[in-house]
Amino acid sequence: MAAAAKVLHEQGVERTTLADIAREADVPVGNVYYYFKTKDELVQAALSEHTAYLDELTGRLDRLPDPRDRLKALVEAWVEQRDVAARYGCPTGTLAAELGKRADGTLDTEAGAVIRRLLDWAARQFREMALSGPDGPDGPNGPDNPDDLALTLVAGYQGMSLMAHALRDPDVMTREGARLRRWLDSLQ
Amino acid sequence: MAAAAKVLHEQGVERTTLADIAREADVPVGNVYYYFKTKDELVQAALSEHTAYLDELTGRLDRLPDPRDRLKALVEAWVEQRDVAARYGCPTGTLAAELGKRADGTLDTEAGAVIRRLLDWAARQFREMALSGPDGPDGPNGPDNPDDLALTLVAGYQGMSLMAHALRDPDVMTREGARLRRWLDSLQ
Amino acid sequence: MAAAAKVLHEQGVERTTLADIAREADVPVGNVYYYFKTKDELVQAALSEHTAYLDELTGRLDRLPDPRDRLKALVEAWVEQRDVAARYGCPTGTLAAELGKRADGTLDTEAGAVIRRLLDWAARQFREMALSGPDGPDGPNGPDNPDDLALTLVAGYQGMSLMAHALRDPDVMTREGARLRRWLDSLQ
Amino acid sequence: MAAAAKVLHEQGVERTTLADIAREADVPVGNVYYYFKTKDELVQAALSEHTAYLDELTGRLDRLPDPRDRLKALVEAWVEQRDVAARYGCPTGTLAAELGKRADGTLDTEAGAVIRRLLDWAARQFREMALSGPDGPDGPNGPDNPDDLALTLVAGYQGMSLMAHALRDPDVMTREGARLRRWLDSLQ
């Protein structure tokens, strides 16, 4: 599963062959099929790996007492991955971009589910921050409701990862990460 | 070229066969090769199409007298594409995500070049707005220098497109588009 | 026709495309088809070129009074072509090698016909030399009858061309050419 | 490899499809690629087959005590192949003629290497015969040095094979083979 996650992230789904994954995992191709009946199951497995990593990361962040600090630490973690992001993009984001185009309904929203999981965790933090934005047509706290704030945060991450990747420039992560932290600090 | 741009956007590079493009263009496969010697040349052609569209769009926006209005109209245009974005993502962004992983140096930064073109145009608008942010370690106007602002804007677009796509939700474009416009208005 | 002869000699039949010939002749592809209905007709045309060249050469040699001198001058002409032979082999011989494998009966013996024409001319010279070899089971003059001598001469040419070509060594032509001339001189 | 050698000999390199070889070997096409990554590797394999056959043949001849007898037995072996030669030419010679025209440097001299191997073996036999030809400008024994004699012998074989093939006449092999044996006998 780790090999699948790594190679699929680095090469993309369609460009990765089962032989690539088998080689990375140092097992013969035939054996891969003993555990995963199709290539799609391997993609699924890679997504599970990403989910597990995400859970592990948010689990660690949850130990911080202040929700705002948790979110800022999350941004910190993203920035730390800047070199990988500049080379290969966000693992889940690029997977979502590739899988999302599928017309056959297989796995096409699975990467989205992982992102939604992150969204939910972030929304929980914003809720806990109990912000006092003005109410409006958009619901409680206007556009500053927890769900929208979470969306902005994660979209910010995906945007900066994609830009860093497209421009092959890790510095994009640093600059946009700083902006996200300032934004988190500015919320009241 | 239009057929290539459309189909490659909808299906991704690796999932698209030459036959798909030929069918969309309603020409026999062999004929495609009369004009494009390889599949990569078709991808390149698709990127040219996107560049042409971008130039045409910014050309139209340039007619607006106020640079801030131009940028807001740009965001407007993005939001109008929300249904396409939710289904297939940003044409250039998803292309960048897929091509950027190539290890063989072919086309891997070509989509990035298109994005950079957009970045440059946006930076020009911000420069024209002559903002008076405080100077700092990041140069004139601190993190509010035109290049960083352009980066934030385009990253915002890419982020919201990817999120709309991953979540299959056009509304993401509407909400994040509104946020971007508010942000543009807030700059002084 | 000249372009066909040249390119087919240099690249072989199967490796040569009509576009190659058209380019060499500096005419558009479509136009080639106005004069030659199929690729095979172009091969045939190339063989005609070779036949014409052969006729022209033997015609010139025929002006020499002594048949032995004609044959020696022929060998001389072969040796003069040593650089071309070392690079591309004998035009007719390599064509015969390639076409002779065809199973469909098209052109498969056409190159052989050109070689036979050379054989006939050579036999005529040997006959004129009126050699006095002993008669034997092989017919008049034993193995020294004109037809066999012609065969030995032309086989010698084909052998040295092929060896020069295979070894990429023009010097093979020089050495074997000298041997052939000594052999011609030795016949009585 | 045997199937490749056979079919490539009979049909030539360019006229042979992978499917042809697979059919002859009675394996599915895909499986051929498990062992040979490209068509060129199959050609290389066919050449290895020819080399192996050559080594096996000369190995057997080496058991004869007299070098002259070895060479005569070699000619004998060639003549025995007369029907194959008349239909398809010498396997290595025709391969050399076809491959030698390649301009891309792939395999273009590989067939020549096989021929050179035969040349070396023949030269060794002539050396062992310790001939006493007159010295001259061409080195020890004049044009009768072992290398030149070997060249003459192998060129003789290639010439007669090509002629037999071009004329579709196995008898050419018989007649020229007899001549080569007489020539070997005449050397002192």
Place this chain on the structure above:
DNA sequence: TATGAATGAGTCTTCATTCAT
């Protein structure tokens, strides 16, 4: 369970040949 070979459908690419102008 592990292994390496087998299988064949699918994809890119080439090119002889045709055709409209």
Place this chain on the structure above:
DNA sequence: CATGAATGAAGACTCATTCAT
């Protein structure tokens, strides 16, 4: 008669998947 584009039938090669051992 010239031109450049159109056409589609192969052919090389890849790779997910299966299978025998």
